[in-house]
Structure formats: C-alpha cells, structure tokens
Amino acid sequence: MANLSVISELHKRANTHIVLLVMDGLGGLPRESDGRTELEAAATPNMDRLAREGTLGMTIPLGAGLTPGSGPAHLSLFGYDPIARPVGRGVLESIGVGLEVRPGDVAARGNFCTIDAHGLITDRRASRIPGDQAAPITERLAEIRVDGASVAVRHVREHRFAIVLRGPGLDPALEDTDPQATGVAPLPVRAAHPPAAKTAAIVQAWVDQAFERLRGEPLANGLTLRGFSTDPALPPFPKTFGVRAGCIAVYPMYRGVSALAGMQVVALDGETPEDEFRAAAGAWNDYDFLFIHVKKPDSRGEDGDFEGKARAIEEVDRALPALLDLKPEVLAITGDHSTPSRLRSHSWHPVPLLLWAPATTRRDAQDHFGETACAAGGLGTFPASDLMPLLLAHAGRLEKYGA
C-alpha cells in the first residue's frame, strides 16, 4: 500500500505527461471455444505494440477475492485505500448520478417501497418499478422544501434514487430508515450520536413531506433512506501526487469520484474514445496527469456480451494513435476491475495492466496485451493503489528517499 504522506514529500518538478487510460471492467474470463478472454480475442495491434515496448502486470483492486464497486475500484487506482478510508454509499450513489457532494453535505441512497393501509412495508423495492415511471415520482420529491437545508434529489434507476442535503452544521451520523423487512413500518430518522439530532429532524421533516406527496401513488407510496454519509475528505490528489490532474469521462459516476479526489473535470464533447482523446488533446497543456475513462467494456461485460466487450476494446485500440500523437511520457492502460462477460458482473479477478514509458520501462518477455501475458508480465501482480507512485516515478516526478 502506497504511503501517501511519504509520496507527498518527494515531489520533483518535471515537464512530463502521465495518462491513465481506464477501460472499465477490462479483465475477463476465457471463452470455451479457444480459451481467450475478451481482451485476448480483441484485435488490438496498437496495444500489442505498446506491450512489446513496455511492461505488463496485473493489479489487485482491493484485496484477494474482493469484488469492488466502481467507486472503491477507482479510488484504489487513484492511490487511496478504499477500505481504510471508505466512501459512504450515499455519496457514491449521489455522485453516480451527477449530484455534487461537498464537505459537510449529507448524502443518502433512497429506495421507493410500497406500504399498506397501516403503514407497514409490503415491498421494499416497489416491485423494482421501471425507471420511466420512477423518474417522474422522483421529480415530485425534488420540489419538497424543508427548513435548515437545501435538498437535491435525483433518480438512479428502477426504485432507487439519491438525495443530498446541504446546510450549516449538518452531521451524517444517521441510521438507515430501511428496516430490512416487510410487515413493519419504515424506521424514523434516528441520530447515531447526539450532535446529529438536528440533522435527523431535518431529514425526518423531508421524509414526512415525501410520504404526503406519495400518498395514493399506486406504484410507490413510501420510501426508505440508507447509507447517510458525507465527502470523505480524501487527501487531495493534485497535492498528494504533485500533478495538475484532469478527468475525462462520459459517465457522472467517474467524474464524481474524480472530483471527490480533487481532480478537475475536463469538458468533453461527444462520448466515443475518439472524442475523449480529442478532449485530451485540447486539455494537454493544462494538465500533467489525465485520467481517461471508457465505460463500454464494463457495460457489455454486464450484458454477458463477449463479442460486444471485445469490440468495445477494439474501438479504444483503433482510436489510440490520436492519444499517442500527444506523446505522453507515461501511459498506463488498465481497468478498474474485471467484468467477465461470463459472469455478467464485476469480479475479484486481477486486472490487466500495460505500462508504457519509453525512457524508463524494462522489457519483459510479453508481446501482446492480455490476461495470460499480464500474469507473466515483468511488473508482477500488485495492489492497484501502488500504481500511482509507479507512474510518478516513471514520469521523473519523485525524488530519492533518504541519502
């Protein structure tokens, strides 16, 4: 695990660019026909050339056997320890739909539910009400006004929404109102410690108004709140690593987690890898470090679509020359976690990593980018949170430690 306070004292000025290109859910599992993974089945001549010139390895997002969500997986890539320094579920849900969470705000996850005439829960997920029906209901909740805080509400998907309160003296130490059972009433909003009593009262006032507005709504006449949390006050990425850091991402979640870390979000026109690399070109002189996020490999993996995931990787490979034209000193191509299409979900498997830094990388015996090659790569298998110090070193941005 990288020691961030040591790293933050070793900054060295250098006129070098680092690009961290993340293909979400990159890691896969072999298909039956030929034993190749999605990445191995994809035609990736550009990445294969970089693999020959650079060094491969594998990163472990959180720890052996641990399957990360998108938030923890990215925090680990950004050099943080998401287990020692957890980010609340409410915060992750909120930033995932583009709600800003600032220090002092209180964020939570919301679930629509159904209740009977006695106020007892009949379905904790409101029959997983479809998004096109849940979204307008969520919009009615966004109109609620309470004393003591402004409240932002946004639909996530199905029965899920996110809520962020902003106001003076808020405290996120609140207990879930979801009783995790049917046949009982939603719990009142309780403070987990006395200083949060005022916040509990504000949230309860909001909940009471929400139940009023949901009354008679056949699909979802109740709600519960969970995962109250605030900005985790991460050590700011630019200060920790000594770089002007920018994020290029299509999805709110990845912009949000970058912003939590203190990165700037770079304006992006379009949503393809070409568009993202064009945005990188436009921002090139303003940043030393660019995190570029490509969502599609994960989405196709979650669909169980092996071919679609391989094609999504090929799209990135075809666009890559435009990124290489910018002449980054250090380019890392990896994923935040694995999403094998066979599993249709995130997984714990280590993630392929390609490190290319012509001036400073050793070669290994590997000549293409894929899981089997990466597992035998020269960098070995190591915690994802060690990647950032390694990238800084290759970019000539870390001083020697000790005489």
Next chain:
Amino acid sequence: MANLSVISELHKRANTHIVLLVMDGLGGLPRESDGRTELEAAATPNMDRLAREGTLGMTIPLGAGLTPGSGPAHLSLFGYDPIARPVGRGVLESIGVGLEVRPGDVAARGNFCTIDAHGLITDRRASRIPGDQAAPITERLAEIRVDGASVAVRHVREHRFAIVLRGPGLDPALEDTDPQATGVAPLPVRAAHPPAAKTAAIVQAWVDQAFERLRGEPLANGLTLRGFSTDPALPPFPKTFGVRAGCIAVYPMYRGVSALAGMQVVALDGETPEDEFRAAAGAWNDYDFLFIHVKKPDSRGEDGDFEGKARAIEEVDRALPALLDLKPEVLAITGDHSTPSRLRSHSWHPVPLLLWAPATTRRDAQDHFGETACAAGGLGTFPASDLMPLLLAHAGRLEKYGA
C-alpha cells in the same frame, strides 16, 4: 514486511553459513541495440550456473515507485522498514565517511558556504569548492574544542562535511541552520523542544568558533548544519536473526550502516571482489552470516557507463569460485537498488535476486541471471525486507510457527 519480533522468537541452531552478496545498484535498464540490461549484457557464466540451480526473483527496496538512498536500501535488505524507522540524514552522512555514531550521539550534515561582510549568505554551497581544498579547511574545524561534548568532523566531498557530537545528555532535536536562501544570515542553532536547549548551546558554541576560524577564508568563510539526528536504535541484527553477522565492505557508508544494525565489520585488505572473498574466507569460522558489498556497479551506473557497469559485474562473476569454495549453504546475489546507466542515478526499479541454496531451493524455468529472467523467476517480486527471513529459512535457522 517481515515481522521481526516473530522472527526473533523462532531461531533454530544450525551449523550453516549465509552469504548476502550485494552488487550496489545492480538493476538496470535495457540498451537500445539489443534490449539487454547491464547485467544481461555481462558475461556471467558462474552466476548463470547458480541461476539454473537456484531460484530467481525481484525485490522492491522501499515500495512502488520509491527510489531509495543507499542507507534505506541497505536497511531494507537487512530486514528493517526504513520508512517506519527512518535513519536521520546526519547519521547517514556521518557513517558514510566512517564517523561512528553511537546511541546518544548527535550527528549532522554540514555545508560550507560563503558570506558577505554583513554575514549574509552569498553562495549556499561555496561554489562547490573542490575536495582537495575543502578537506584542509575541514581539518581546521576538527581542532575546535567545546564544553559539554567531544566533536568529530570529517570532510565528505566538495562543500559537504559531517559532524558528530558525543557527550552526556545530548538531544538531537535541533533545527537546521541552513536558511535555504541567499541574502540572509545562517540561522542560529535552535532547539526543536526545550530538553534540547543545552545541546543547541553546545552546537552554537562550536559554530561560533568555526566562523572565527573560517574568517578571511576566501573559498568558504561560513557554514550551515542540517539533519541533526542520532543512532536509530535498530533491533540488533544478530539478536533479531540469531546469527553472528559480519560485514565486508570497502566503503565507509556500508560499514557504517552495518554497524548501525549491530553487525561486526570484518577486516579487509584490498578492495577488489577477490580481496573481499579472501576476507570472507579468513572470517568464515567466526560468522554465520556475511554481508559482502561491491560498490563498482553503482559507481559505473552513476557515470552513465553501461559497458563499465557490465564489466564490474563480470569482475564479481570471475571472482565467484573462491566464494563458492567456502561452500555456503545459502548464497543470495542481489543489489540494494537499481542504478540504470541510462538514468545515471539510483532508481525505483525492482532489483534482480538470485537465491542459491542447493539443499532447499526450488528450480524455476530460468537459466541465466538478468532482469527479464528474474521478473519471471520462481520467487516472484517481493519486498526486500522479506529477504532475511527467507535466507534464514533456507539455512535451516527458523523453527516452525505454531503447532
């Protein structure tokens, strides 16, 4: 990271010898012509045979991306955690020139500077005054006597010297006198906390006398002191690892860091690998563990001399049969860090390791000693501070843990 208190409770008696042969700065980077590193380009038939019979791996001196100085790099090889237990810069500079630092002593790094008629610094490094001119000036400082402590002073190189105070009740909590700027006067010696006030006064008395003696000296008429520190009180190496431990090294730095760890320094006549291995033969019956340090690969690496570094490695290989004739049960050949001649400096790259212990090593698929082979070696890539327990185990010197 090795748990030293666990290791120290598992000692087992054995009549076995361990040799840790360190080629300073061993790790390198590939040259353009054929992609070989210095170690790979060197003709090393003896080491290649040992590689076939033994197991290869890579060690990480301090952590991902961290480039170690010589002191921390060796402490890590000796099983300590140099970040959790840092050794002061003053101590490292002093032992580097052969000044002894005992518990309770206060060591510092000194810089000659030039000051103008108003006492303001005009050059913080005295134009990097050449050693042959700085050495006699340093000798004049060595004649200074102060109340409360004996003081040893020794020239390092250019404008740098080291100073060690010894006396009752000294405290190293002193602030640097280097203001890190020109146009201002050197700072007075200040205590960082009240108990160090007496030590501050003693050092200030020495500084005042030093300025008297330097007055009118055109090359260096002032000085500053930095990095006040004392012996880090490391858990003694012989007691921690249950071995009679000796150090064979030409350079004071490596003798000094071994002595800090509690090793004995073995008398050495000459300075070649042959001479060092002859010293090992002479000391063979007095020690269970010998650390043998060869400096030249690092020096040639820092010169940017690829061929010279390769030849320095070949010299060690040619001399190796004399060491093997002693029949050590365990021989580890490695470096303390990498010094790629392409970078002309220490680097963060993992360090090649060859572990040869005929009775207990597994073989891997590697048949020569080099970075690419080591990265694919059977021991994998692991923290250098884990090496010592591994060597003890291969020497039959560790009991089983638990029933």
